[in-house]
Amino acid sequence: MSLINLRNLGITLSSPLFSGLNLSVNAGDRIGIVAANGRGKSTLLKCIAGALDASEGEITRSRGLTIGMVEQNVPPALMQASFREAVLQALPADQIDSESWRADVALEGMEVPEELRERPLAALSGGWQRLALIARAWVTEPDALLLDEPTNHLDLAKIALLEDWLNALPRDMPVILSSHDRAFLDTVTNRTLFLRPENSQAFSLPYARARAALNEADAADAKRYERDIKTADQLRRQAAKLKNIGINSGSDLLVVKTKQLKERAEKLEDAARPAHLERSAGAIRLANRGTHAKVLVTLEDAAVTTPDGTLLFKTGKQFICQGDRIVLLGRNGTGKTRLVTMLRRAIADPSVTIGGIKATPTLILGYGDQSLADLDDRQTPHETIIHRFDIGDQKARSLLAGIGITVEMQARPVAELSGGQKARLGLLALRLREPNFYLLDEPTNHLDIDGQEALESELMAHQASGLLVSHDRSFVRAVGTRFWVIDKKKLIEVEGPEEFFAASRS
Template structure:
């Protein structure tokens, strides 16, 4: 049964985001909505929720349709409310008064601990805030769920819980999900919409299989376009020969035939549609300056502690060698970021139990991109830090997806994706030989994640990284350290952690 019908939909905000989109959403659909940063995913969800008017086309909804829309951020007006009260306020007043038990049922289904229920939203982590938004949508018993980046700020354990929760929903409730988490899309969707400026494509399969089908379809389009242009060129060559013969022989019939061939060639050229070419959101390029040191970092049973001195675990004897791409596994709060910070601090000073080779040139990026200052501009962040000259600075910024118009505005005004690409540019310009990366895929779209993967592997970069993106850590890692209890142990692969433990505390 169709519950939403989209016909020839288009949105233009300065430039076109998408156009001529036609899509039917039926009961049981689990649709993954995929596009690069800033290409209209959130706008399309807003249109489906009735919160934004499209430029062209129309959306027809089933009569009385209740839409549950989970946006990316908690509204400022809700920050002072407790999680429980905000979810309760989503119910109609009379229902909230007599059926508050509905809130308890939803929060229990989402595995929200009781001690979190009555904390103000402003005091909760981004992961709990996202869970609260999901509860606020689901408590209203919607007929369709629209989820905008639902895994943002969630650790692996809660991503697993969210997957299980979605799998347990009534099968007739359709869900539309925007996400850059490839493994999550594979686990939760059965259709994939690739949103494009022109000719968006829909496949009846999850992301990875749909992506393969998309590549095949784009390849076929490219071959068809080249073939059509080649046929048109052959017609023009025939027309040129006939024209010469017609002129020399004085044949009006051949001159007419020449005109017809040229007209046919022009029609074929006009009808030929080039294959889709994505506008890049910006290049991600890394480097590896190399070093002769065999062991870059040596950990001699280093104690990793909380800021107030509580022991989390000891590292045992560990080494980081050239070409090691080590993924640090562990539940939230076990001390992954703490170890990253300890190594980063040791690289800029002495440590009796943590030794760094003198030739190590580090590049550090944390999950909040704190190496960037919101009060700087992209130009001052690059030209002021590196001696490369203004002209080259503007060139590398443009290559990283920061347009000329944005280069002299405050970094605070950049999108999350632009900030992430700018941060990667800063790392590259340091010309490092060792990367410390804490959640480097935060804010990166799928294109950016895949580019970062390729760069780390192609340059045989040495790195220690933390990531909650299963596809990324599987593709990049060649060594894995697991924080298990009070010990840091090396494991052959991450699968036991991902499938068995899922980062459970």
């Protein structure tokens, strides 16, 4: 039975986000919405929830259907409320006293530790804030659930918790979610909507299989495009010949025929452009300067500690060699970021050994962190590039346009960029340094799926060397050549990441 129907739905802001969208949401559907950053996923969810009116088309919902909506950000008014209070406040005011047990059930379902339940949301991590928003939606007992980027800020353990929680929901409850986490989409969805400005495509398949089906459809679309463009070219050549004959002979009939051929060519060209050639969110490119050194970094049983000197783990004798893309795995708080910091210091000053870490002098570091702290929010993107690199004004503008930052946005402060735009700006700065060693801490956090896949392709195409920290299982599987796990205060090399991923669920 169809619970929500979208008919010819469209949203146009400065340009169409999507148009002519038709979708039926049935009991038991778990729909993943996939699109590039800023292409309408959040807008579509708000339309379905009734919080926003579409530019065209209509949405019908079953009589009495209630919808729980989880947006990306915590409302500022909730930040000082405790975890439990924030969930309670989602209930109608006249039910808070008598129905407070529902909040406790929701907190238990999210496995929220007792000691966190009375802490203000402002004092909790982004991951726990995200789970608080989900608990707020769930406590109202909705008939359908909408989730906007629910895995943002979650570590692997919390993603696993969320996956299990979603898969344990009543089987007939429809869930619609947007996400850039490919492994998450494969685990919790059974349908996939690829949202496009025109000709959005829906498949009754989870993400990976739907993406394969989409690629086949796009390939067929591309062949049709090439065929139609060739036909249009032939029509234009015929029109040009007839025009010359018509002028020389004075034939009105040939003039009319020429016009008809031109119109047919124009119609073919207008209709031909395939959906997968829509404007890009911005290209991602990397560089690799190369080095003749075989061993790039040596770790001589380095001790990784907290700022007050408490031991987190010891590395043992380890080497990072040319061509290695080592993925560092470990639960939050085990010392991953501390080791990354030590590696940065060692590469910055290869003349000394930093806490048992020695880098070869020929290393040129390409560093990127999950908070994009290397970017100054007060500078413009244009200033960010021309102040750091010896390139001209026009070259800088061309590079920024190539990563999807318009001329208008190039003159605004970095603070006004979206997370995806900031990530692409950070990766452009990384590329212009021409590093030969990459140190990347959660590099896919702000990238859409196209950006993630482009980054993966660039790292592998350039045979990049380095150490990576990531919670993105698809990214880890794609780019890792070696895997280190922090376990029981030791750094251990393992064959692959799957055992660690499985352990994160327990």
